[in-house]
Each structure stands twice: as structure tokens, then as C-alpha cells.
Amino acid sequence: MREVKAIQQLRHIGLVEGTSTLLLLFVAMPLKYAAGMPMAVSIVGMIHGILFTLYCVGLVRVSLMQKRSFGWSTIVFIAAIIPFGPFVLDRGLRREEETLRKSIDVKTFVPIKTG
Numbered sequence: 001m002r003e004v005k006a007i008q009q010l011r012h013i014g015l016v017e018g019t020s021t022l023l024l025l026f027v028a029m030p031l032k033y034a035a036g037m038p039m040a041v042s043i044v045g046m047i048h049g050i051l052f053t054l055y056c057v058g059l060v061r062v063s064l065m066q067k068r069s070f071g072w073s074t075i076v077f078i079a080a081i082i083p084f085g086p087f088v089l090d091r092g093l094r095r096e097e098e099t100l101r102k103s104i105d106v107k108t109f110v111p112i113k114t115g
Contacts, residue, residue, distance in 0.1 A: 004100050006065050010058040011093045014079075017055045018086030020048040025083060055080050 028044035031037040056077070063073045079085035 001104060003062075003066055004097060004104065006058070006062045007093060007097045007100065010055070010062050010076075011090055011097065013051065013055050013058050014086035014093070015090060017048070017051040017080060018084065020044065020051050021083055021086075024048050052080065055086075 024041070024044045028040040031040040059073060059076055059080075062068065076089060079089040
């Protein structure tokens, strides 16, 4: 069950981190350059940096816990750098989460003996 929780947390932080990337690119940067508000980039950029770091920690956790390949880890990392990447990646991670959940349900099934 820990594996399911870890991938679920990676998905969630990925979605939040992806949203912060979009806010940085499409809200804070235009505010800085078009409206002369450099503080917007400072605030959103700091929040985005913290979220990106949490995403990387979650990625390492899932990679080690599930013994993922270097290629898989690299793809998941690159998805965090590309705008909209975490949202595209989320579909695949959701499928993996469901597959993991089903395999755990099958492993923990214990038949009950009747009379």
C-alpha cells in the first residue's frame, strides 16, 4: 500500500507543481514585464522552486521504492520541466496507480472457509 500512496503523492505534487509553472509563465512573468511588478516573479518563483524540489523528492522516493529504471525516472523528471508536462504525465501515473492498487487487492485477498 505504501507504493500506491507514494505514486499518488507524486501525482498530486506534480499537478500542483505544474500549475505553479503555468502561473509563473503566464501570470507572474507578464506582470513583471508588462506591469512592472517584479515581486510577482519573486513570490511565485519561490513557491514554484519549493514545489519543484518536493516533486524531485517524491520522484526519488517512488523510483527507489518501486525499483524504477533510470529511463522512467528521467522521463518523469523531464515532464516536470516542460510546461503542461505534469498534466500529460498524470494520465500514465494514474493508470500505474490503479494497476498497483489492483495488484495489492489481489495479493491481500484471503478466501473465507465456509461450513
